[in-house]
Amino acid sequence: MIIPFDLHTHCTLSFDGKSSAEDMVDRAIKLGIKYYALTDHIDLGDFPDPDFDLEATVNGAKEQLPALQQKYAGDFTLLYGVELGQAVQDKELTEKLLSENDYDFVIGSTHNIRGHEDFYFLDYKEADVPELLRLYFEELLETAEWGRFDVMGHITYPLRYITGDCGIEADLTRFGGIIDRILQALIKNGKGIEINTSGLRQKYGRMFPDADIVKRYRELGGKILTIGSDAHCTDDLGKGIAEGIAAAREAGFTEIAVFRKRKPLFIGI
Ligand SMILES: [Zn+2]
Numbered sequence: 001m002i003i004p005f006d007l008h009t010h011c012t013l014s015f016d017g018k019s020s021a022e023d024m025v026d027r028a029i030k031l032g033i034k035y036y037a038l039t040d041h042i043d044l045g046d047f048p049d050p051d052f053d054l055e056a057t058v059n060g061a062k063e064q065l066p067a068l069q070q071k072y073a074g075d076f077t078l079l080y081g082v083e084l085g086q087a088v089q090d091k092e093l094t095e096k097l098l099s100e101n102d103y104d105f106v107i108g109s110t111h112n113i114r115g116h117e118d119f120y121f122l123d124y125k126e127a128d129v130p131e132l133l134r135l136y137f138e139e140l141l142e143t144a145e146w147g148r149f150d151v152m153g154h155i156t157y158p159l160r161y162i163t164g165d166c167g168i169e170a171d172l173t174r175f176g177g178i179i180d181r182i183l184q185a186l187i188k189n190g191k192g193i194e195i196n197t198s199g200l201r202q203k204y205g206r207m208f209p210d211a212d213i214v215k216r217y218r219e220l221g222g223k224i225l226t227i228g229s230d231a232h233c234t235d236d237l238g239k240g241i242a243e244g245i246a247a248a249r250e251a252g253f254t255e256i257a258v259f260r261k262r263k264p265l266f267i268g269i
């Protein structure tokens with residue numbers, strides 16, 4: 001199957017990226033992808049990764065991506081994107097970044113909750129998992145209500161570690177009320193969600209979020225859904241997109257969004 005889009009990927013502009021921007025673009029073109037986004041990490045808040053250099057990331061993207069857009073313009077569209085982590089933990093800096101950079105596409109993600117490290121580092125054998133999840137969803141709600149991004153990134157991300165790595169099954173039914181409020185706030189603000197297929201390549205083995213949340217977003221009136229592999233190297237580019245499209249169809253979607261200059265365009269699936 002031709003992969004039509006991949007709207008969430010990283011290159012060496014991210015502290016954890018493995019392939020250069022040009023290599024990623026080259027691979028996307030070889031795969032026949034028409035809409036391809038590089039969305040390198042800008043993580044804000046109390047616990048930035050020690051390898052993360054804000055200025056180098058922002059300026060690197062500003063130098064490289066518009067030039068690559070020009071170089072490969074034609075049948076292929078490169079989106080100048082960004083994955084903003086924990087934006088509500090530093091709204092002032094976020095506003096500044098958004099006003100100074102001409103992004104096509106902004107993913108609003110939460111990798112850690114206020115006062116806690118990235119979910120990657122937490123000890124779930126010791127932690128109060130339901131309380132951590134409650135705080136996580138509270139911060140997603142705050143982010144959704146703030147709404148200065150295009151789609152909310154990988155909802156249910158902590159399950160990658162809680163369930164995938166530590167084998168602790170988390171019961172999300174108790175969070176149904178707040179998940180509805182998050183989705184309603186996104187819809188009210190004209191914002192979307194993404195299907196992030198990286199979990200399929202990890203121990204977790206599922207997408208972020210599961211199909212039931214995608215379906216619920218649609219039932220509540222949501223229309224803006226993107227799909228991304230969250231690849232950090234050329235080998236993972238496009239992986240799981242076909243499964244993501246199948247899940248989107250199952251949830252009732254007939255169109256997937258891509259973005260130019262922060263405006264959604266819809267591609268039939
Ligand atoms: Zn992320």
Ligand SMILES: [Zn+2]
Nearest residue numbers: 008010083230
């Ligand atoms: Zn990512």
